[in-house]
Amino acid sequence: MCAGGRTMDTTGKVIKCKAAVAWEVGKPLSIEEVEVYPPKANEVRIKMVATGICRTDDHVLKGALQSIDFPVILGHEGSGIIESIGKEVTGLKPGDKVIPLCIPQCGKCSSCLNPKTNCCLKTHLSESQNLMPDKTSRFVCKEKVVHHFLWTSTFSEYTVVPYDAVAKIDDQAPMDKACLFGCGFPTGYGAVINTAKVESGSCCAVFGLGGIGLSAVIGCKAAGAARIIAIDINNDKFEKAKTFGATECINPLDYSKPIQEVITEMTNGGVHYSFECIGNTETMKAALECCHMGYGTSIIIGEAPSTAQISFNPLMLFTGRTWKGSIFGGWKSKEAVPRLVADFMANKFNLDGLVSHMLPFNQINEGFELLRSGKSIRTILMY
Structure with missing residues (x-):
């Protein structure tokens, strides 16, 4: 195994290393020896240092995201060090600390050229990322081609990522915290700051208190929200939510009526902003319905299963509420992630919890x- 090998020993060569391979839906991940091929033009090979586990990865294992091909190496929230670069790569070199980007930024498509969106047309929502841009894989296991995931595949000791999907970060950044900037923190925090644009004095509701939901709570506090209502069916998460700024915590299981009715009553008509951080269609409806008529805005952050459909009363929108989606917190990834890491290094927010x-x-x-x-x-x- 070449993990820890020096750059001069591995550049241009196939690296054998450990990876967690998902062979099929519903099965545990299997730690396997895989072969990771060198980067081609406009690609980099990264030695991963840390990676987070996100619910989107679990959706794939449960078969909820049907556009994913198996076998596959999952993982999209990681940090690592560039081992080697392909031809035509500029601004990056071996030894740089980087974060693979699950939402790329090509800088050329109509979305990248529009300041109102970060949803690059090279994302998995527009075209498959089960293989690299040239439609081949850099992973082989047991003589079988293994697919990529979101072009990141951070559940491998080494991964290969297109240039459009990697961001160089501060050389001093601690990698166990830096990986959070690959998905969880920017997604929740940015939904508040960029998508909702929460104002000081607002009343907010956050549904789901995982990493993304707590990052949304951090964003609400940073924006100066006067009231931050945190909602989860697990009471054990409430103390953590309060340390990040939640003013109240409620469990839907404690009430006989729908949680949206509870929130509407306790806020004199509804909240200014709500954030759905789970990916559940019923919770999405509840988040919309707890917004105040006329000016309430609800943001969908959680990714629902591919086959999910949602139905709701059109009066919810007809009477003035706004329903919006937010992917990766609205950040243009390649340029924003290094800035967010720099802000973290400057102690502008504490992610320890x-x-x-x-x-x-x-x-x-x-x-x-x-x-x-x-x-x-x-x-x-x-x-």
């Missing part, structure tokens, strides 16, 4: 069990 568990990479299935049981906020795997 977002990480509830740290495990060695080979305990990845235990990390998923912590997620499914609701016992974790974010589990970070260290290589």
